[in-house]
Amino acid sequence: MGRSPCCCHDAGVKKGPWTEEEDKALVEHIQKRGGNVGSWRGLPKAAGLNRCGKSCRLRWTNYLRPDIKRGNFSDEEERLIITLHAGLGNKWSTIATHLEGRTDNEIKNYWNTHIRKKLLRMGVDPVTHQQLPPDQTNHDVNGAAAALLWAAAAVSLGGLDTGALMQAQLLQQLLQAIGSNNSTTGLIANLAAANTVLNSSSSFVPNQMNYLQTGYLCNNSNLSEQHVVQQQLTNDTSPGTSSFAAAEPADQLCNTAASYDVAPAGDWSLTQEFGGLLEPMMELPGLCSLEGDSFWKDILEDSYRL
DNA sequence: AAGCTTTCCAACCGCTTTGTA
DNA sequence: TTACAAAGCGGTTGGAAAGCT
Structure with missing residues (x-):
């Protein structure tokens, strides 16, 4: 199991926030292929993007995918996350499979910025889900x-x-x-x-x-x-x-x-x-x-x- | 209004897992 | 069985926005 050589280390590959033009190019490329991405590694060149394939994949899966649900998490979603997290721990991708339209990254962020703090305020350890010591x-x-x-x-x-x-x-x-x-x-x-x-x-x-x-x-x-x-x-x-x-x-x-x-x-x-x-x-x-x-x-x- | 701190989240990094030749 | 490429995954970071003094 060798470490994958990543194109992200190539000189000249753009990093950082995506522009509207880049988003458009990525979406159009994937749509042209009927939603079939094929190889992410080869995608940037085919789509005319100066980006690493990995970066393209993340942008697509975490932001551009058409089935992504945006906006605040509902109480029901929040309860489900807490319940699943109690059994699975930080298995964000597994948790995400049970929340339609939510990505692992989004759930992870929501956990770290909202739920974790809320549990702590309630005196509950967000890792063990047990009551914290007095x-x-x-x-x-x-x-x-x-x-x-x-x-x-x-x-x-x-x-x-x-x-x-x-x-x-x-x-x-x-x-x-x-x-x-x-x-x-x-x-x-x-x-x-x-x-x-x-x-x-x-x-x-x-x-x-x-x-x-x-x-x-x-x-x-x-x-x-x-x-x-x-x-x-x-x-x-x-x-x-x-x-x-x-x-x-x-x-x-x-x-x-x-x-x-x-x-x-x-x-x-x-x-x-x-x-x-x-x-x-x-x-x-x-x-x-x-x-x-x-x-x-x-x-x-x-x-x-x- | 300005400067500082905190919050939030998109994106990155690098390790692990999976697929395949 | 082994080696490698590609994808998946979770932890972390950077910077913009919001809040505070």
């Missing part, structure tokens, strides 16, 4: 957790009505938690409380159970299907390694991501900030078990001390 986490939830836990406890004990007030409060607290900075304990407490409120308020998202976990908010009406997703993503894969890539991994993942609506658009605007179901599920006990379950008691005490 000192690297950006969540601030202590204040929010205290207020929300109070409300959740009150609801559970019958001291408050579960109505619009609770829903508004929940959203407000969650937004604070997402956008600011603090401890994992607080985060868990907040998510636990929010989980309880969601599940105790049937009017909030009718007929659906909502699960909150560190890092991700999950909204899925079918828990068993969700476990299938998670098993595929956690057991069969290890980001950065190739074990998952053995038997048509991308298809598995694509089917998974497509079949199981990870965070259905339109259910709840907040869910759009959270990408997927990539961590082991953390199903939290209800506050009705407050008396007998030290889980909630500990969290309440923690949040009280904040």
